[in-house]
Amino acid sequence: xxxxxxxxxxxxxxxxxxxxxxxxxxxxxxxxxxxxxxxxxxxxxxxxxxxxxxxxxxxxxxxxxxxxxxxxxxxxxxxxxxxxxxxxxxxxxxxxxxxxxxxxxxxxxxxxxxxxxxxxxxxxxxxxxxxxxxxxxxxxxxxxxxxxxxxxxxxxxxxxxxxxxxxxxxxxxxxxxxxxxxxxxxxxxxxxxxxxxxxxxxxxxxxxxxxxxxxxxxxxxxxxxxxxxxxxxxxxxxxxxxxxxxxxxxxxxxxxxxxxxxxxxxxxxxxxxxxxxx
Numbered sequence: 302x303x304x305x306x307x308x309x310x311x312x313x314x315x316x317x318x319x320x321x322x323x324x325x326x327x328x329x330x331x332x333x334x335x336x337x338x339x340x341x342x343x344x345x346x347x348x349x350x351x352x353x354x355x356x357x358x359x360x361x362x363x364x365x366x367x368x369x370x371x372x373x374x375x376x377x378x379x380x381x382x383x384x385x386x387x388x389x390x391x392x393x394x395x396x397x398x399x400x401x402x403x404x405x406x407x408x409x410x411x412x413x414x415x416x417x418x419x420x421x422x423x424x425x426x427x428x429x430x431x432x433x434x435x436x437x438x439x440x441x442x443x444x445x446x447x448x449x450x451x452x453x454x455x456x457x458x459x460x461x462x463x464x465x466x467x468x469x470x471x472x473x474x475x476x477x478x479x480x481x482x483x484x485x486x487x488x489x490x491x492x493x494x495x496x497x498x499x500x501x502x503x504x505x506x507x508x509x510x511x512x513x514x515x516x517x518x519x520x521x522x523x524x525x526x527x528x529x530x531x532x533x534x535x536x537x538x539x540x541x542x543x544x545x546x547x548x549x550x551x552x553x554x555x556x557x558x559x560x561x562x563x564x565x566x567x568x569x570x571x572x573x574x575x576x577x578x579x
Contacts, residue, residue, distance in 0.1 A: 329483035332542060336395040337482075339474055344394050346438035354385075354464065358437055362461050365435060366404050369444050373425055381405045381449040383461040389440060390457035391470040393532060397545045400442040402461070405449045422446040456531055475533040485539035489519060493548050493555075500555050505563035512556040519543070 349355050354362075366383045370376060387401035388394045408418045426444055435442040447453060457470035492515050500508045519540060526536025543549050 329480075329487050332483050332486055332546075334479060334482065334542070336397060336545065337393070337477075337538060337541070338395070339472070340392050340394055341472075343392065343470075344389060344398075344438075344440075347389060347400075347440070352466070352469070354459065354461065359461060359464060361437065362400070362402055362442070365442060365444070366402060366461070369404065369429055372429065373422075375406070375411070378406050378410055380462070381407065382463070382467075384447075384467065385459045385461060386453065386455045386457060388532070390455075390459050391532065392472050396439075397541075398440055400437050400440050401445065402442055403445045403447045403453070405447045407450065408448045409450075455527075477533055477538065478535055481535045482538045482542065485522075485535050486542040489515075489539060489543055490546075490548055492518075493543075493552050496552065496555050500559055503562075505559040508559035509556055509563065512552055512559075515552060519549075 343352060347355060347358055362385070363383070366380075370378075370380065382403075382405040384403045384405065385400060386403060387399065389398040389400055408415055408422075411418045423446075426446055429444055433442075456468065458467040459465070460467050496508055496511050496515065499511060522536045523540040526534030526540075531537075
């Protein structure tokens, strides 16, 4: 059974059952869901009238993927596909969308130690995305390494490598339980707010441990939602709310700051360009 740190002693059941006593906490109605709308067409800056990638977009994405593989020194590893997925390959795109660029390889061809491969690729991906801010007509490119044997739940997948749809999106108006999206987002936001209080109280080890627990919980919730109901699941939309309102970034920042403070001695340390007394 998952063990929650002490700061969550009153919060068990937040995610799966929801909260009934939210009045003194975050108001669900304060969450802006106006950007979660279905668009009449794919984004015209990225796609042409035939629903194909615009030539200049296709060219740049191929270069980006090639440069990333060069940096990883994996040129001998077969690339099975390079794809765009996510909201920008669908009708639910918005100003917050990213160009989710997936490079599909067989992890077993890199090493039989799958866990080591996954950790290494994640670290390389995170470092690349941290070092580079590449924009395609206002949309930031985010690179992901995907195992070709892994199922990926998405209603829109475009092969950049073959320049054709693997899964062409269908325009639809799904029935979404917006009330549940708000409650689920509030539950997650409340968890992050509790971590903030733990950090402010100087409980740095507790903060670090709790951030990892919450990140894993969010990851599993989103994954279950995608498998069960796809991109429009309550869990996935709640995840997107947290990403758009800065809560996911806030969550990661508290772990970094808590780690730095936990290892610092009396004096000053620098984080994010700011000197802070401890």
